[in-house]
Amino acid sequence: MGWGLRIAAGALAATVFLAAVMVWAGLRVAAPGPLREAVTVVVPRGSGLEAIALTLSDAGVVESPLLFMAGARMTGAVRALKAGEYAFAPGVSIDGVLKQLRQGRTVVRRLTVPEGLTVAQVLTLLGEEPALSGEIRSRPPEGSLLPETYHFSYGDSREGMIARMTSAMDAALAEAWSRREEGLPFATPAEALTLASIVEKETSVAEERARVAGVFVNRLKGGMRLQSDPTVIYALTDGSGDLGRPLTRADWKYESDYNTYFADGLPPGPIANPGRAAIEAVLKPDRHDFFYFVADGTGGHAFSRTLAEHNRNVTRWRAVQRRQTGEGTGN
Template sequence: MTDDGNTPAASENESGTSRPENATEPPAEKPRSRIARVLLIAAICLPLFGALLAGAAFLYGKYRFEAAGPHGEARIVMLEPGLGVRAIAARLDKAGVISDPMIFLAGVRLNRAESGLKAGEYEIPAYASMAAILGILREGRSILHRLTIPEGLTSEQIMLLVEANPVLVGDMPAVPPEGSLLPETYSFTRGATRKEIVSQMKAAADTMLAELWDKRAEELPFDTPEEAIILASIVEKETGVASERPRVAAVFVNRLNKSMRLQSDPTIIYGLVGGKGTLGRPIRRSELDRPTPYNTYLVDGLPPGPICNPGRASVEAVLNPPATDELYFVADGSGGHAFSRTLKEHQQRVREWRQIERQKAR
């Protein structure tokens, strides 16, 4: 109540708080303002959430890409030329060496390797990760197959080995000249052609001969690299004991220096069967006197060509023979040979060898 009783008292609100009679309620928030605020919050949060989700997906994919593969043993996978990245991923998935083709494809793209995957035949190691497999395909680490050519085969025999190899492809080239191929182990990938391998053998023989010819001894009884191959082919066929090759070569060099005939049994066989290489039986006495261009019991000096494809050791032996005065050798019954300086010694060795043969025949 006022002092004079005329001034109105301040009103009280429901909570008992007094406020002036003329006070107003705060304006209500408009719906548009509320929507704008929600949109602003969404604009800030959604990209952040998306970034977090993308980061999590990247880390998961990276983990899967680098994790051990699903295969517990090494597996062979063939990727033909012309396969696209998706086809390669499908081939790897079918082979069971990757766990997720899509992750593999993502890894290829992130590494910018789409055009760097090489065709070939691959051995994928057990439990190899997709990252490791990608590295193998980018480097082109294809399986290497091998073809071993033994020393002493004729060119015809070597070509039979080339033709029979199941990994090589393509037509057979013509049989190369005798002595023009280097016996060696050759490595190649699936799909290599037979012509390529034969060309490789020829190139290896040319390189080897040029190298060794430049290091030859002086005063040899032949004048050309081709003649060295002829004599080396005879040495190759005379002994399969590596340690004997230098002594056998020295015997033939000594005989040539003395104008003695070589009298080599393998030359008789080549004169009879040529490139087939083997006679399949002992030489008959009548065949010692059968005239052929290769019968060194009848012809002076070297025969007209090689009788096989000699290995490097035989070529080295004839180009740098040891200094000996031995002129003869004969089989000793142990797989090797007995060497002699005189005909008398040699004849005694021959008698001993024939005695051994008679004992074996009993």
């Protein structure tokens, strides 16, 4: 056999061998993997192909880092793999893993911010969420963070979450303000937000929000002080959270612009972060002639038109307090 034929035969053999290897590798890449139970794996930002392969191998997702790397090169996915937190199903193939990493199908996490928290309390919530990253560099204004359930991915920044909450509050307030009723006793969205924060803290009963808002609207129109206990608590704690004890008559005399027993009109700003429903309530309050309300012992409130009627409701509430553990607020 001449040298030419030998070279041609060798090249053919090499081609056949390479094709066989490719077929074998393709079958292995598509075959079920070794994972027996579902697992969550974090692929750190900045990881190269080898680091990703080793991370997946250590977690038991792939059997061979080399085969994973070969599969990534065969499919052209080397530069398309995305960092993040991934949930892998039992038996997932290398091909399936590569598809998840290419598409960035990361675990979707949820953070729920309840209505009525102060900014300080929301920042604590963010700080305690281990899946978020980065420091909180500044404290946003009170009332500027919309309570809601937020979806995020592992490694998202705390500052980014704050920006999302701020943007959501701006949008919710602007939308509600555009549909407000006429004749309200406040002139700006900021003042509406302040009153909404008081309503949010006064009642957790959805059906009562517009009625409670109507009481405060009546008081503002009548030149009465709002006399809201939550504003006293905010003044005493400087917005840090709960007071940890019942209010006293001395507390009502605390000299602060946030104390609506001491100061006229609305406080200088919100006392918490109100939800959408509370904002809607103050911009579309119930129309009635109630000026007072007090807890009724059932989780709601008893409303009254006159001080004499209110005092009778307060007496009933105090009797309830004596029979059960707990405390309530009255206005």
